[in-house]
Amino acid sequence: MFPPQFGYRRAGSVAEAVDLLAEFSDRDVRVLAGGHGLLPDLKAGREAPDVLVDIGGIDDLRYVEAGDGAVAVGALTTYADAVESEALWSRATAFAEAVSRVGDVQIRNRGTVGGNLAQADPSADPPAAALASEATLVARGPDGVREVDAAKFFAGGGGTALRDGEILTEVRLPTADGAEKREAAVGGAYVKKTHPASGYALVGVAAVVTVEDGRVTDARVAVDGVTDPPRRLAPVESALEGESADADSVDSAADRAAEGVDPEAAVSDAYASGAYRVEVLSVHVRRALETALDRATGAAATPTGPPHRSAAADGGDRR
Amino acid sequence: MYEHDITLTVNGATEELTVESRTLLVHALRDGLDYTGPNVGCESGKCGVCTVHLDGEAVKSCTLLAVQADGGEVTTVEGLAGEKGGTAGVDDPADALHPIQRAFHEEHGLQCGYCTPGMVMTAAQVLEENPDPSREAIRASLKGNICRCTGYHNVVNAVESAADSLRNLDAPTGGR
Numbered sequence: 500m501f502p503p504q505f506g507y508r509r510a511g512s513v514a515e516a517v518d519l520l521a522e523f524s525d526r527d528v529r530v531l532a533g534g535h536g537l538l539p540d541l542k543a544g545r546e547a548p549d550v551l552v553d554i555g556g557i558d559d560l561r562y563v564e565a566g567d568g569a570v571a572v573g574a575l576t577t578y579a580d581a582v583e584s585e586a587l588w589s590r591a592t593a594f595a596e597a598v599s600r601v602g603d604v605q606i607r608n609r610g611t612v613g614g615n616l617a618q619a620d621p622s623a624d625p626p627a628a629a630l631a632s633e634a635t636l637v638a639r640g641p642d643g644v645r646e647v648d649a650a651k652f653f654a655g656g657g658g659t660a661l662r663d664g665e666i667l668t669e670v671r672l673p674t675a676d677g678a679e680k681r682e683a684a685v686g687g688a689y690v691k692k693t694h695p696a697s698g699y700a701l702v703g704v705a706a707v708v709t710v711e712d713g714r715v716t717d718a719r720v721a722v723d724g725v726t727d728p729p730r731r732l733a734p735v736e737s738a739l740e741g742e743s744a745d746a747d748s749v750d751s752a753a754d755r756a757a758e759g760v761d762p763e764a765a766v767s768d769a770y771a772s773g774a775y776r777v778e779v780l781s782v783h784v785r786r787a788l789e790t791a792l793d794r795a796t797g798a799a800a801t802p803t804g805p806p807h808r809s810a811a812a813d814g815g816d817r818r
Numbered sequence: 819m820y821e822h823d824i825t826l827t828v829n830g831a832t833e834e835l836t837v838e839s840r841t842l843l844v845h846a847l848r849d850g851l852d853y854t855g856p857n858v859g860c861e862s863g864k865c866g867v868c869t870v871h872l873d874g875e876a877v878k879s880c881t882l883l884a885v886q887a888d889g890g891e892v893t894t895v896e897g898l899a900g901e902k903g904g905t906a907g908v909d910d911p912a913d914a915l916h917p918i919q920r921a922f923h924e925e926h927g928l929q930c931g932y933c934t935p936g937m938v939m940t941a942a943q944v945l946e947e948n949p950d951p952s953r954e955a956i957r958a959s960l961k962g963n964i965c966r967c968t969g970y971h972n973v974v975n976a977v978e979s980a981a982d983s984l985r986n987l988d989a990p991t992g993g994r
Binding site: 502504505508534535579603608696697810 | 819820822838839840841842845861862863864866869872875876877878881882883885886940943944947948955958959961962963
């Protein structure tokens with residue numbers, strides 16, 4: 500399968516990329532990062548742009564920086580590079596775990612965190628984690644830099660809040676700062692039932708919880724693979740907040756996972772219907788919350804990342 | 819904008835070629851440069867038969883434009899035997915097999931062989947990073963390489979056996 504003809508221009512810097520997007524603004528122009536979302540679309544004929552602007556060589560956008568109150572991940576950081584960051588695991592555990600569950604060794608070597616978010620596939624792993632982390636997505640365009648809350652970024656059907664001429668440059672994951680005690684009381688997790696053919700999520704759930712004095716003071720839960728776009732599960736969150744941090748509270752909250760999720764509108768394919776995905780949602784919500792709570796309370800250690808780049812964090816389906 | 823002159827270093831040799839924007843790396847290697855080790859299978863980035871190393875990492879060369887790899891160093895399965903341990907005990911370099919290739923042969927880790935170059939190239943990165951992986955770790959690391967003949971049992975045996983061979987290569991020889 501050869502993609503249809505298209506023009507190709509390589510950008511050496513973010514500024515040059517923005518200029519190139521402006522230069523081709525009257526054409527169907529697409530941004531190429533790692534290409535692991537876009538190239539399969541081109542080969543299958545789902546996309547046929549006139550011009551690709553390749554930003555994959557902009558090394559300035561490859562970094563994981565742990566700063567005050569946030570961990571920032573450059574948009575062109577590969578999945579493999581991102582999961583080597585201990586700071587990402589310790590401070591944005593749900594996001595790190597979601598990134599570690601993308602694809603396979605070869606895909607994680609090449610695909611990028613920002614490319615994944617910009618592609619906005621409803622069954623991709625990082626978007627739910629970005630939502631549960633209350634991430635900020637940073638875009639740069641002809642009018643300068645703009646910040647978008649993850650909650651307002653994913654529009655459904657692969658659409659995002661990115662405007663024509665803008666590129667995504669960074670995802671910023673807010674983390675509890677200050678006293679070590681408070682950091683230790685936050686736990687995150689991402690659990691996934693992998694689609695056996697595509698490798699995307701049939702159901703993916705990201706959870707971030709804060710526990711103080713044995714009570715859940717903050718709970719954020721988001722799902723991918725089920726709704727388009729991925730979304731937070733407000734009934735679960737409100738059912739858990741204020742409750743004691745134990746299995747009964749988690750069970751009661753997880754029971755509400757399907758509230759407001761319409762099986763008719765859910766993601767559906769020949770392998771798994773929307774109704775099936777909604778049916779198995781609550782058990783995955785329960786698992787994500789259990790793990791996040793265990794990590795928050797110290798009952799389970801927060802992972803520090805895979806032992807090496809090609810080690811796949813792929814055991815989650817066999818429980 | 820539709821044609822590009824690119825330079826690739828393939829198995830140590832500098833190759834200059836002209837490619838269309840849409841030319842995939844796997845086609846540049848196979849059709850342009852006659853490296854037919856990387857195969858074309860699923861075409862959707864899932865099966866891994868096209869796996870090569872780009873700048874030292876396993877990548878799927880069907881999910882990469884040739885022009886994206888401009889300036890990069892590519893290793894295909896044809897170049898693997900020239901690396902560590904490939905020529906051990908071999909008189910004719912043409913008979914050289916990398917220890918991973920030899921292990922696939924000895925453990926019968928293939929049937930039709932179509933997926934083997936990709937399996938070998940992924941295993942090469944995995945064993946470079948983790949010289950003593952568990953069987954479960956081997957299976958997980960080969961998630962992106964699909965075999966439609968044998969199942970994976972002998973493939974895992976082969977990678978495990980190759981890990982032993984490579985560790986022995988690295989082990990001190992005891993002064994002999």
